[in-house]
Amino acid sequence: GDSVTQMEGPVTLSEEAFLTINCTYTATGYPSLFWYVQYPGEGLQLLLKATKADDKGSNKGFEATYRKETTSFHLEKGSVQVSDSAVYFCALSSLPYRGGTSYGKLTFGQGTILTVHP
Amino acid sequence: SAVISQKPSRDICQRGTSLTIQCQVDSQVTMMFWYRQQPGQSLTLIATANQGSEATYESGFVIDKFPISRPNLTFSTLTVSNMSPEDSSIYLCSVEDKGHEQFFGPGTRLTVL
Numbered sequence A: 001g002d003s004v005t006q007m008e009g010p011v012t013l014s015e016e017a018f019l020t021i022n023c024t025y026t027a028t029g030y031p032s033l034f035w036y037v038q039y040p041g042e043g044l045q046l047l048l049k050a051t052k053a054d055d056k057g058s059n060k061g062f063e064a065t066y067r068k069e070t071t072s073f074h075l076e077k078g079s080v081q082v083s084d085s086a087v088y089f090c091a092l093s094s095l096p097y098r099g100g101t102s103y104g105k106l107t108f109g110q111g112t113i114l115t116v117h118p
Numbered sequence B: 001s002a003v004i005s006q007k008p009s010r011d012i013c014q015r016g017t018s019l020t021i022q023c024q025v026d027s028q029v030t031m032m033f034w035y036r037q038q039p040g041q042s043l044t045l046i047a048t049a050n051q052g053s054e055a056t057y058e059s060g061f062v063i064d065k066f067p068i069s070r071p072n073l074t075f076s077t078l079t080v081s082n083m084s085p086e087d088s089s090i091y092l093c094s095v096e097d098k099g100h101e102q103f104f105g106p107g108t109r110l111t112v113l
Helices: none
Strands: A003-006 A010-015 A019-021 A023-026 A032-038 A044-050 A056-061 A062-065 A076-077 A086-094 A112-117 B004-007 B010-013 B021-023 B033-035 B041-049 B070-074 B075-080 B089-096 B100-102 B106-113
Touching: A003 A086, A010 A019, A010 B106, A019 A112, A023 A032, A023 A086, A032 A062, A044 A062, A044 B100, A112 B089, B004 B089, B021 B033, B021 B106, B041 B070, B041 B075, B075 B089
Parallel strands: A010 A112, B010 B106
Antiparallel strands: A003 A023, A019 A076, A032 A044, A032 A086, A044 A056, A056 A062, A062 A076, A086 A112, B004 B021, B021 B075, B033 B041, B033 B089, B070 B075, B089 B100, B089 B106
């Protein structure tokens, strides 16, 4: 079945440090890939997504590239801020997006807690 | 984007009792999902609830334990029945909007004693 594996946390960084959170997946077919973020006391929010190989999703300075050859979707940010402290979840939808169709069920990784200190 | 609220936000319950969690969304949506996040673990889909049809349950989850209602396009409930301490989790609902993005509610933190 589908599965997502994230690097174990927690991750603690100083402000302006470089961030990488690794994510690899196993899926049948051609999944769509997502990063969700959960800020303290808030619900999960979609951070970025990629629907086909070599696509790069980006938002709020975060980037992730869909690497089919390594089945990876690593999250990166060049300079983190204290406000980036949150839990980050990698996820996949095993339904390939065909424009106008549902992504349907999401399979999540275990989440990575990021704490950024001033 | 859809705005989702859940009630209650948290509860502490005795084993053997049941709790109904409500999920309200500010716009009409076709697809709603219920997830569970057990302590220290990932989110796991319980069921998909589409208005006008029976909920579709994932492997390991059954209707008798987690009955779901979906009376209209903006509301759904999940009941956790005959609870045991193993049911202690965060329960989240999510909706898929017209742009096919999933938006999540803030979650209901359930503790079963």
